[in-house]
Amino acid sequence: MPRAEIDHWLDLDAALLDHLFETAQAVGRAQMAAFNPARIGVMLAGLEVPHCHIHVVPIRGVHDLDFGNQDPNPDAAVMEDAAQAIRRELRKLGYSNVSE
Numbered sequence: 001m002p003r004a005e006i007d008h009w010l011d012l013d014a015a016l017l018d019h020l021f022e023t024a025q026a027v028g029r030a031q032m033a034a035f036n037p038a039r040i041g042v043m044l045a046g047l048e049v050p051h052c053h054i055h056v057v058p059i060r061g062v063h064d065l066d067f068g069n070q071d072p073n074p075d076a077a078v079m080e081d082a083a084q085a086i087r088r089e090l091r092k093l094g095y096s097n098v099s100e
Contacts, residue, residue, distance in 0.1 A: 027056045029093060
C-alpha cells in the first residue's frame with residue numbers, strides 16, 4: 001500500500017488512485033473468501049485521519065459502514081485471526097508478497 005500524505009482523494013493522481021482501488025479489490029476478494037459476507041463495502045471518508053485511504057469492509061448492510069456501529073475495543077485475538085484469514089486468502093489469490 002502506498003503511504004503518501006495526500007489529504008483528499010480528489011488530489012490523487014490517476015495512477016495512484018488506480019493502484020489503490022486495485023489493491024482494495026484484492027483485499028475485498030480475500031475478505032469475501034474468508035468471511036462470506038453479503039457484500040464488500042468500500043468507503044473513502046477521510047475524516048478520521050488527515051490523509052486519503054480506502055476502507056474495505058465486509059458488510060451485511062449499509063449500517064456496517066457507520067463506524068459508530070463498530071466495537072471501539074475489539075478483542076486482539078479476534079482481530080489477529082481475521083488478519084491471518086485475509087493474508088491466507090490473498091496468498092491463495094496469488095499475492096506472494098503478503099507478510100506473515
